[in-house]
Amino acid sequence: MEQPETVKNATLLWATAITAGIVETVLAVSEIAKDSGLDSGVWMNIGVRSAVYLGAFVLVGFFARGRRWARVSLALLLSVVGLAAMVVPSAMQLSDGESLIAAVGGDGDFAIAFFVVRLLHIAAVLLATGLMFSPGANAYFRKPELATA
Template identity: 90%
Template structure:
């Protein structure tokens, strides 16, 4: 069975979200490198993020092929944990009186770029999550009925 348009669009949005995360990492590392150089901790962070992004791409590939476990994994790992990791710290900073751009993008040279990419990232996750649980996607991921004996 070919994947419905909603699953294809969700797949594209997941890829967009992951790409946005990679761009965010590049912007953050560029800021750190400009200010203080890259120490072992930064390289460790890059390695961990690279493994996460690779794992996310693998999940998206399995999701696109109709694997239910990949859909559930994306929902739990990216839609819940990943989204919370992006939104909660910014919400806390906003509650403390920071401006929106400072709370989301920071205060460095790349703050506006980071802000825009982060908003794209969050929007892609929210839209992908909605599409992957739409009626068409639910039908695609529904377990086939067992043949009557």
């Protein structure tokens, strides 16, 4: 079975979400470097995030090739855990009276850029999640020969 458009589009959206996460990291590190320099904790954070982004790209590659376990992994790790990690802290700040820009983008020089990229990131995750469980994608992932790989 040929890969349906919904899976192709979900793959593109996952790549967009991961790239947005990378851009967010660059913006956050740039803000930290501007203010106080980069200490070992920041470098450790960059290393961990790099491993997460690389792992996410690998999962997306397996997802695009029709691997059910990759679809489930993306759903659990990025759609649930990753999305919660982005949304819950911002929601808590909003409930404490912060403005939307401050709650999502922070208060530094890159706040607006971070805000825009974060919204793109969230939208890409939500759309990719919906597409990867659409009827066309479900049929693609039901293929018997894909279940064993």
